[in-house]
Structure formats: structure tokens, C-alpha cells
Amino acid sequence: MTVNDIPVLSFFKRVLDPLVILSTLYLLTVAQNKQFSGNYLVLAIVAVFISSYIHEQIDSYRNWHRGRLLAFARDIFFGWIIFVAILVFIGYATGFSYKYSDRVILPWFVVTPFVLLASHLALRRIASNLSRSGQVRSVVMVGANEVSLKLADRIAEYPHLFMDVRGFFDDRAKIRLSTEPDKPMLGHMEDIAGYVREHNINVIFISQPMSAQPRVRLLLDALQDTTASIYFLPDIYIFDLMQAHFDEVGGVPVVAICETPFAGINSLVKRFSDIVLATLILLLLAPVMLAIALAVKFTSPGRVIFKQRRYGLNGEEIIVYKFRSMAVCEDGANVAQAKKNDSRVTRLGAFLRRTSLDELPQFINVLQGRMSIVGPRPHAVAHNEQYRGLIKGYMLRHKVKPGITGWAQVNGLRGETDTLDKMAARIEYDLDYLRNWSISLDLRIILRTVKVVLDRDNAY
Numbered sequence: 336m337t338v339n340d341i342p343v344l345s346f347f348k349r350v351l352d353p354l355v356i357l358s359t360l361y362l363l364t365v366a367q368n369k370q371f372s373g374n375y376l377v378l379a380i381v382a383v384f385i386s387s388y389i390h391e392q393i394d395s396y397r398n399w400h401r402g403r404l405l406a407f408a409r410d411i412f413f414g415w416i417i418f419v420a421i422l423v424f425i426g427y428a429t430g431f432s433y434k435y436s437d438r439v440i441l442p443w444f445v446v447t448p449f450v451l452l453a454s455h456l457a458l459r460r461i462a463s464n465l466s467r468s469g470q471v472r473s474v475v476m477v478g479a480n481e482v483s484l485k486l487a488d489r490i491a492e493y494p495h496l497f498m499d500v501r502g503f504f505d506d507r508a509k510i511r512l513s514t515e516p517d518k519p520m521l522g523h524m525e526d527i528a529g530y531v532r533e534h535n536i537n538v539i540f541i542s543q544p545m546s547a548q549p550r551v552r553l554l555l556d557a558l559q560d561t562t563a564s565i566y567f568l569p570d571i572y573i574f575d576l577m578q579a580h581f582d583e584v585g586g587v588p589v590v591a592i593c594e595t596p597f598a599g600i601n602s603l604v605k606r607f608s609d610i611v612l613a614t615l616i617l618l619l620l621a622p623v624m625l626a627i628a629l630a631v632k633f634t635s636p637g638r639v640i641f642k643q644r645r646y647g648l649n650g651e652e653i654i655v656y657k658f659r660s661m662a663v664c665e666d667g668a669n670v671a672q673a674k675k676n677d678s679r680v681t682r683l684g685a686f687l688r689r690t691s692l693d694e695l696p697q698f699i700n701v702l703q704g705r706m707s708i709v710g711p712r713p714h715a716v717a718h719n720e721q722y723r724g725l726i727k728g729y730m731l732r733h734k735v736k737p738g739i740t741g742w743a744q745v746n747g748l749r750g751e752t753d754t755l756d757k758m759a760a761r762i763e764y765d766l767d768y769l770r771n772w773s774i775s776l777d778l779r780i781i782l783r784t785v786k787v788v789l790d791r792d793n794a795y
Contacts, residue, residue: 351454351455351458352383352386352387352451353383353387355447355450355451355454356379356382356383356386356447356451357379357383359443359446359447359450360375360378360379360382360439360443360447361375361379363439363442363443363446364439367436367438367439369436369438369439374431374434374435375435375439378435381422382418382422385418385421385422386414386415386418389414389417389418389421407452407455408452410775411448411451411452411455412448412452413775415444415447415448415451419444471497471498471499472497472498472499472537472538473498473499473501473534473535473536473537473538474490474498474499474500474501474536474537474538474539474540475500475501475502475503475504475521475527475530475531475536475538475539475540476500476502476503476504476516476518476539476540476542477503477504477505477524477527477539477540477541477542477543477554478503478504478505478541478542478543478568479503479505479507479512479515479516479520480542482542482568483503483516483540483542483568484516486540486542486568487500487503487516487517487518491517498538500518501518501521501534501536502516502518502519502520502521503516503518503519503520503521504520504521504522504523504524504526504527504530505520505523505524506523506524506550524550524554527539527554527557527558528554528557528558528560528561531558531561531563532560532561536561536563537563537564538563538564538565538566539558539563539564539565539566540566540567540568541554541565541566541567541568542568551567569590577592577593577594577731577734577766577769577770578591578593578594578595578596578598578769578770593731593734594734595734595735595769596735596769596770596772597735597772601772604774605707606704608708608774608777609701609707609708610701610702612708613698613701613702613708614702616698617698617699617702620695623692623695624695624696627658627687627692627695628640628658630683631658631659631683631687634681634682634683635659635681635683635684637659638659639658639659640656640657640658640659640696641656641657641658641659641660641661642654642655642656643655643657643715644715644716645713645714645715645716645719645737646713646714646716646719646733646737647705647706647713647733647736647737648733648734648735648736648737649733649734650730650733652716653700653705653706653713653737654705655697655700655705655706655713655737656696656697656699656700657693657694657696657697658687658692658693658695658696659684659693660680660681660683660684660685660687660688660693661679661680661681661684690788691788694739697739698739701739704736705736706736706737706738706739707735707736707737707738707739708738708739708740708777708781709738709739709740709741709742709777709780709781710735710736710737710738710741710768711732711733711735711737711738711741711743711765711768711769712737712738712740712741712743712744712761713737722755722758722762725755726755726758726759726762728762728766729762731766731769732762732765732766732769734769735769740780740781740784741764741765741768741780742764742765742767742768742776742780743760743761743762743764743765743768744784744787745780745783745784745786745787746764748760748761748764749787
């Protein structure tokens with residue numbers, strides 16, 4: 336058996352799901368003695384595009400190739416439920432739903448996610464069996480460093496890549512290596528070409544710094560008479576990457592090192608979900624907000640809505656709304672964080688802060704486009720200026736809109752950050768959110784926020 340250079344996962348991501356969706360619809364149509372007309376073909380094509388996009392946003396394949404099968408199954412069913420909701424809405428909005436038989440469509444809605452899951456589990460079993468039977472590509476690494484060691488670990492972890500790392504080549508002595516690899520050291524760079532020819536190596540990964548360019552050129556010349564596929568591992572991983580990806584500007588290839596996750600279509604998805612959720616929440620909670628406003632007005636002197644300057648997207652100042660919970664409205668160069676038993680907090684304000692009801696006006700900020708429902712919590716401008724010089728990467732959290740709730744808040748970092756270590760931990764969670772954003776992560780944070788609010792921890 337010959338395994339080509341296209342990773343099996345990439346191939347089946349493009350072929351398997353559309354095939355399952357189309358064939359399931361076709362078989363159910365035939366089983367109900369219905370004609371698979373052009374309407375059903377159009378439905379299948381639309382289904383492939385919509386479901387593929389949804390699963391791309393959920394990033395379910397990340398769980399699949401990490402071996403987290405329960406999480407992958409959850410993502411499959413969650414994504415399909417969203418797809419069904421969208422398709423039903425489109426069908427009734429356009430009036431085309433009557434063109435399809437309920438005896439076909441309803442079973443298709445129910446059966447398809449199970450078939451999708453079963454097909455991927457079968458694919459995983461096939462990949463594991465092929466890996467154990469030796470049907471893999473032989474690999475050597477040029478350079479024993481952090482990047483090549485990380486790739487070797489991933490290859491060992493993911494059998495569907497059909498690769499086997501034979502060892503490493505490096506001109507340095509073992510004593511100079513920061514970490515000794517699990518696989519053997521096979522020699523120096525001058526030995527690579529001979530080893531590749533003798534052992535018929537299929538793939539070579541070159542992980543060398545830019546300063547080694549002359550040696551890499553010599554190596555490439557020496558490998559010209561072999562059939563090995565050669566890949567270069569750029570040493571961009573020495574940086575603290577955020578949404579790193581390859582792109583092009585005017586046809587010139589570039590590598591993004593630090594980028595917002597909400598670029599292109601992701602920004603539309605994020606904004607659409609914000610508008611829908613914020614509108615629903617404001618409509619549902621309008622009576623509660625009116626009652627709170629009246630309570631604030633009649634229990635203490637001052638404005639009902641507290642407005643404070645915060646940093647928003649790209650570090651630009653925005654005005655954030657909250658129900659006033661203190662006897663003062665501080666927005667100057669020095670703003671003290673609220674503490675437990677803070678004398679500035681009113682009796683009603685203490686309740687509002689514990690239950691996070693003081694944050695409800697920020698859903699108006701969401702509709703204005705200043706904030707998002709999920710994102711790094713906005714800090715007072717004074718606090719931003721204080722910490723931006725003390726915590727590495729602090730301002731990167733402003734590459735997205737601030738949120739009403741965030742990844743840090745549902746991980747125990749809600750309320751006062753009275754030490755630099757606590758603030759640094761909060762920032763690390765914020766940056767982790769930016770690196771790993773997905774719609775499913777936003778929904779997890781929203782659900783966990785409800786639990787955190789009910790627990791009423793760390794809010795003063």
C-alpha cells in the first residue's frame with residue numbers, strides 16, 4: 336500500500352462528511368419510495384455547505400485528532416442541532432419546506448449525526464490498524480530543538496498522520512541539546528543524504544534557525560537525488576503566537592504571528608451572535624432592569640447608570656454602562672478596585688454586584704458594538720495604564736472587543752485582583768481565549784457564567 340503525502344484527516348474532512356450527508360438523505364428518500372429529485376439534491380448541497388461551516392467554527396476536528404472522542408461526539412450533535420435550526424428557519428422563511436416529505440426529512444435530521452459519528456469512529460479504527468501494520472511514512476528530523484520535538488510528539492500522538500519518526504540529525508553534541516529526544520540521534524547534517532538514500536526515507540522535516548541558511552542550502556542540494564518530501568519548520572514558535580496562520584498580501588506570502596481571532600467571516604459570526612443574544616436578553620429582562628433602575632434611584636442619591644471610560648477594541652476608549660452600585664462615581668487617574676466590605680458600595684449595590692445584575696446595562700453596549708457578550712473583561716483606564724507596563728502581553732487582550740463575561744471570570748478570577756500575580760493570571764486566561772476562540776467556547780463560557788453567578792463568589 337502506498338500512502339500519499341496528503342494527510343488522511345485533511346482528505347476525509349473534505350470528503351467523508353459530505354458523502355455521509357448526501358448518501359443518508361438519498362437512502363432515506365429511496366426507503367420511503369420517494370423520488371430523489373432536484374429539490375433533494377439542492378437540499379443536500381446546501382446542507383453540506385452549512386454543516387461544514389458550522390463544524391469548522393466549532394472546530395470539532397481538534398477534539399477528534401486529540402483523541403477526545405466524547406467531546407468530538409458532543410460537537411457533532413451540537414453542530415447538527417444548530418444546522419437543523421438554521422435549515423428549518425430557512426425552509427419556513429422561504430416557503431420551500433412543503434416541497435419535502437416529513438417522512439424523509441425528520442428521520443434524516445435524527446439519523447445523520449449518528450452516521451457521522453460512526454463513520455469517523457470507523458475511520459479512526461482504520462487509521463490505527465494501518466499504523467500498527469506498518470503502513471506509514473518514514474520521517475527524519477533535521478535539528479533537535481523545541482519545534483522538531485513538538486512535531487515528533489504530535490506525530491506519535493496522532494496515528495492518522497501515518498508517520499513514524501526514525502530519529503534526529505543535529506550538528507551539536509548531545510550535551511549541548513536543551514532536551515534529548517526520545518528517538519535516536521542518527522548523525523550530523525552531512526550524514527542525512529546517505530541515510531535517506533539507504534533507508535528510503537519518505538519525509539524530511541528541517542528545523543533550523545535562519546542563521547543556518549548556508550548549511551540548509553547545502554543539505555537541499557545533497558537531497559536532490561532522493562525522492563523524499565522535504566518540509567521546512569519555521570522557527571516562529573519562539574514567539575508567543577496568537578492566531579498564527581499563513582496568509583498573503585498582494586500575492587506575497589506572509590506569516591501572521593499575532594492576529595485577532597475575529598477576522599473575516601468570524602467577525603460576522605461573532606457580531607451576529609452578539610446582536611441576537613443581547614436583543615433576546617434585553618427583551619426578557621426589561622422588567623427586571625426597570626425595577627433595578629427604580630430601586631437604585633430611590634435608595635441612594637446619584638445617577639442610576641454609572642458610566643466609566645474603559646479600553647475597547649484596539650485600545651480605543653469606550654464608555655461602559657453599569658447600574659450604579661457605589662455612593663461615588665470614580666473615573667479619574669486613580670481608581671481603587673472594589674474590595675470586600677468596601678464602604679463605597681451601597682446596600683443595594685452589594686446585592687447587585689454579588690448577583691452581577693449591575694452588569695445588565697452592558698448588553699446595550701453590546702448592541703452599540705462597543706462590547707461583546709464574551710471577551711476579556713474591560714478594566715478602568717487607570718488600571719490599564721498601571722498594568723500595561725507590568726504584565727507582558729497585557730494590551731493584546733484589546734485585539735478583541737471587551738466582554739460582559741470572559742474565560743478568566745469562569746475560571747475563578749472574578750472580582751478584585753489585589754495582587755500582580757492575580758492580574759497576570761487573569762491576563763493569561765484572556766490571551767488563552769484569544770488563541771483558542773470558537774463558538775463552542777463562547778457557549779461554554781456563557782453556561783459556566785450562570786453557575787458562577789449563582790455561586791456568588793468573589794464579587795464585591
